[in-house]
Amino acid sequence: MIKIRISENKKQFETEKGERFFYLADTVWSAFTNATLEEWESYLDYRKMQGFNVLQINILQQWDASETDLNIKPFNYKEDGSFNFYERNDAYFDRAEKMIAMAVEKGFVPALVLLWCNYVPDTWGSEINDVNNMPFELVEEYVKYVNERFSKYHPIYLVSGDTDFPTKRSIEYYLLALNTIKELSPHCLTSLHIRGRLMEIPDDFLYSDKLDFYMFQSGHNIQFQNMSYKLAEEFSNKPVKRPSLNSEPCYEQIGYSRNLYGRFNQFDVRKAAWQSLLAGASAGITYGAHGIWSWHKKGKGFGLIGEAFDKPYDWKDAIKFEGAWDYSFAKKIFSLYNLNDLQPIDVVLKNTEEIRAAISNDSSKVIIYVPVNTVVRLNRLFENYEFTIIDLKQRRFAEANVSFKEKHTVIDMHLFDSDVLIIGEKRL
Incomplete structure (x- = not known):
């Protein structure tokens, strides 16, 4: 089991032995609801072979996941089809924990999202689809349950998923989640996965001693790909020094956001990675393949919720996209040349x-x-x-x-x- 911490210079990660840990993540938001255990085993072996060491997964159902035949959800349903957050499905979490154990055994660090934006009122995601807002009174109980299930595997906790912080209420949700998980498991690193192009986070988080590192998202909008270096500069110069990384550059072969015609290719995703890494976000990088994050299977539907993207590839094809090797190569370059403390x-x-x-x-x-x-x-x-x-x-x-x-x-x-x-x- 890999246990990571923040280095003394506040710019990178390291193992408990003091060795540099280059955060190379793959995006598998929908794994718990969509991937069979056999598929998961195959996926883990392939990404391990490529050198990936972190997996970003949504603990709850991803709002724009592809359709699946598994029909396993974290909560029971109410009559209107929304989640009954008072009736947790323990079988779902049994299966999720098994998948985490499989990943950890193969040398991966799980990076688990506690509350994607659609589960929190007032966020941009909730404005689009608010049927599954979690009641505030259940947030602490839910985080405690997650802690009991997963903290023994030394995961990273991404307290938020693709979120903004438009109101005091939305901030209170995420503050409660952050404070609860950090108090219960101080050994687990924490961060916020925030909305694309968002440069600011509320002072409640910026100055909190419970937040360990910064994540930003340059995202999938073709007009704003300069955010790969603009955001790296911004977060590396925050008044509180923490490691920073691009947690969601453009995914390979994803359609341009807002359902515009066109897809990001191998060169696009490689450029986003290197521009982020050299502009101040040298702690690591996250890759995404359009078909892996939503765990898509040929013939299944793909909803146009959120930013609206063109149809994904089958996951078995998406896992072989060449861009993943480019990200693996970046990690190798950092190791070969001992690039441990870069300054733009x-x-x-x-x-x-x-x-x-x-x-x-x-x-x-x-x-x-x-x-x-x-x-x-x-x-x-x-x-x-x-x-x-x-x-x-x-x-x-x-x-x-x-x-x-x-x-x-x-x-x-x-x-x-x-x-x-x-x-x-x-x-x-």
Whole structure:
């Protein structure tokens, strides 16, 4: 069982042995309601082989999950079809706990959502569908039950799911959940999974000693993909220092939000990852495949609740999307080059924010992400550095052609046909 904690520098995670833990999560919100145990076993083996180490799962039913034949829900139904939160289905939680035990045995850290936005009144999700708002009087009891079921597996608790905080009442719901779970299980890390593009969280959470790290969501809106680095900058500069990560960049092959025509491809999701990692959110990254998060099966329906996305792929096809390997490769790069303490650095002489650069705390390494091929000019001399270009599409390594002119470092165009990572290592 992996037990993680926040590092002393408040920028990353580490194991109880003090080893760096790069948070590489997959998004499986709907696993508890949609995946059979046999499917779950197969899924775990594949993602383990790829190097993933965290699984983000909604404890309760995901509001926009794909249809399933399993028909197992966390609560009994009322006559109007909504949940009767006073009648819990223990068989559902028995099964969920078994799935968590299977995952932990294979080396995964569960990241479990306590209350998705549609379960809390006044949130944007509740405005769309408020039939399953949990009564406030049951929140504490529910969290205590979750604690009894899952805290022995040392999960991360994502107190909220895709939420905003529009009212005092919605804040009170999440504060109660956060305070309760942290008091019962101080060994479990906590965070908030917040709505896409949201930059601010209420002071009640920002200054709480019970919140351990920041999550943000650059999301699935084609018009705002610059949020991958804008939000990374914002959260890395909060007045309370905590590790931060992009917990929901654009999912691979998901349709553009608001049901616009088009889908995010492998390059799009890879770019979102590297721009987040080098703009301040270097604690880790979360991947998503359109078909895995909703656990879709061919021939089943997919509701247009929430942001409204085009139809998912069958989960057995979605698990093989190449973008998952790109995220795995990012984790490997962080390990190979020992990128443990990166700071964003403004050295790129180009009229764009798309190219991102970072430097290690000891200045021994400089890292640049270049999404579109160009000559890269830096306003600093890196004469005593060896530069390597990494072709992120084919995962190939090449030497860089570097020159120095008028106190500038100039890295010539490469010969690859996609995005690259340029790493400069200081000579000993």
